[in-house]
């Protein structure tokens with residue numbers, strides 16, 4: 637849906653990105669990650685033409701983005717950033733309604749959309765008439781994301797959207813984004829330098845260094861088949877085991893025929909990383925597992941946690 641062909645950009649003679657060849661699939665959650673100054677934000681901003689590329693082609697739904705009027709392009713792409721950029725003298729509802737109002741939606745349709753998005757982002761209706769300075773940082777970010785989604789954009793671009801938040805709020809918003817992505821099925825491209833955030837959110841990762849793409853693929857591919865030493869070092873060998881656990885679910889490791897175990901069950905869709913915490917907290921060797929409907933579907937054994945692929949990869 638968005639493709640880069642040999643795209644380069646310089647600022648005052650200094651290369652910011654060079655020869656980017658990228659493909660962001662429709663409906664996928666793609667994450668750009670890399671060292672500071674590696675060109676992640678420049679890459680993102682070239683998609684909605686906040687930064688114009690010098691050479692190469694960028695296609696959006698088959699069309700070179702320069703052939704589209706810039707306002708039309710930006711209407712089709714929501715944009716959420718760390719500094720949020722909420723209008724300080726506008727209420728939450730007015731901020732969320734910015735783009736629908738520019739598009740002259742009816743008053744009722746705008747009001748309904750604001751209600752819908754506030755519910756989707758977990759914002760209490762009582763916050764509707766508050767001003768940005770009367771909100772917490774996490775609430776402000778939620779409003780920023782709601783505003784970016786307001787006019788049903790085809791693509792959501794996010795630049796370090798949770799960068800300024802404390803770890804607990806940040807984690808809650810990551811969970812929300814995963815849920816929203818599942819519900820809306822939108823194409824999302826997010827920039828972060830937080831490895832765990834990237835692994836948690838991405839269907840597809842693009843790792844950049846020094847203005848170039850070093851490797852792109854699924855999180856599991858980058859962790860288990862790093863193309864270069866830089867990729868291996870970037871993801872940190874010592875934490876590889878735990879990071880792999882965060883990509884695997886309990887459901888993939890359960891013993892389905894084994895149903896006799898009692899106790900507070902694990903959810904089949906939980907990550908093995910969370911399951912590991914549960915084993916440590918409860919100091920046990922085996923726990924029952926339930927599916928999404930809450931029906932028992934097997935057991936998870938502590939010693940199976942590091943079995944199979946995870947164990948093999950850690951041994952290499």
Ligand SMILES: Nc1ncnc2c1ncn2[C@@H]1O[C@H](COP(=O)(O)OP(=O)(O)OP(=O)(O)O)[C@@H](O)[C@H]1O
Pocket residue numbers: 647648651652670671672673674675676677678679829
């Ligand atoms: N408007 C600009 N004018 C001049 N140089 C710029 C501009 N924007 C970015 N750069 C330079 O381009 C390079 C890539 O910057 P970019 O912001 O894309 O990196 P990044 O990976 O997003 O970094 P960070 O994680 O630190 O935000 C850097 O060397 C930066 O200094």
